[in-house]
Amino acid sequence: MVCSSPPEVTMVHTVPPSLLIADAHRLFVAGLSKLLASKFRIVGTVSDGRSLVDAAQRLRPDLILTEIAMPLMNGLEAIHRIRRAMPSMRIVCISSSSDDDTIRECFQKGASGFIPKTASGAELVLGLRRVLHGDIYLSQRLPQAAKLFSESVSTVTPDEEVPLTERQIEVLQLLAEGKTMKEVAAVLNLTTRTVAFHKYRLMNTLNLNTNAAVVQYALQHRVVFA
Numbered sequence: 001m002v003c004s005s006p007p008e009v010t011m012v013h014t015v016p017p018s019l020l021i022a023d024a025h026r027l028f029v030a031g032l033s034k035l036l037a038s039k040f041r042i043v044g045t046v047s048d049g050r051s052l053v054d055a056a057q058r059l060r061p062d063l064i065l066t067e068i069a070m071p072l073m074n075g076l077e078a079i080h081r082i083r084r085a086m087p088s089m090r091i092v093c094i095s096s097s098s099d100d101d102t103i104r105e106c107f108q109k110g111a112s113g114f115i116p117k118t119a120s121g122a123e124l125v126l127g128l129r130r131v132l133h134g135d136i137y138l139s140q141r142l143p144q145a146a147k148l149f150s151e152s153v154s155t156v157t158p159d160e161e162v163p164l165t166e167r168q169i170e171v172l173q174l175l176a177e178g179k180t181m182k183e184v185a186a187v188l189n190l191t192t193r194t195v196a197f198h199k200y201r202l203m204n205t206l207n208l209n210t211n212a213a214v215v216q217y218a219l220q221h222r223v224v225f226a
Contacts, residue, residue, distance in 0.1 A: 080110060
């Protein structure tokens with residue numbers, strides 16, 4: 001009697017989806033990375049919006065998880081630029097700011113999910129997976145979730161027309177963060193004279209007369225966060 005060998009079993013290893021994380025707080029990023037490492041392939045972590053835009057274009061992750069309040073370029077502007085360059089990119093905002101206007105702007109800029117930093121690890125994983133599979137996700141922990149979710153899956157209001165150029169928005173945020181024109185020039189790789197020109201133009205466009213007014217405008221329009 002000839003005994004045949006059992007059929008060879010081919011093991012299929014599924015590659016976890018790649019994830020890029022952006023947050024200015026390194027300890028928080030380290031905690032997120034440890035929490036999500038078993039579910040996602042962490043391809044990069046960055047701490048400011050400019051680095052996020054660069055890393056997104058360079059790494060092309062399956063999914064991005066980003067804070068809104070970040071230096072050099074805020075998360076909202078970074079999302080806008082990433083989605084313009086890569087329309088299919090899936091992005092989830094995670095933030096300690098959860099007022100209606102901020103959440104609406106996240107979706108208007110191109111995010112597909114919003115999760116507050118008070119959410120559980122299980123909900124974070126759930127939200128990321130839902131967005132990765134093409135859904136809109138808004139944490140049910142938020143009391144206004146039902147209303148805002150209804151808005152996000154219906155017709156999304158287009159971005160309010162901003163009277164500033166992208167460069168002027170960059171200069172505005174850096175100045176509002178307290179940087180000198182010399183420091184702004186170094187960050188943006190411009191001359192101080194060019195920065196001064198952009199500052200003059202943006203202040204003239206927005207009818208701002210003082211540096212304090214520049215900061216106040218940036219706070220009111222979520223260019224920087226308190």
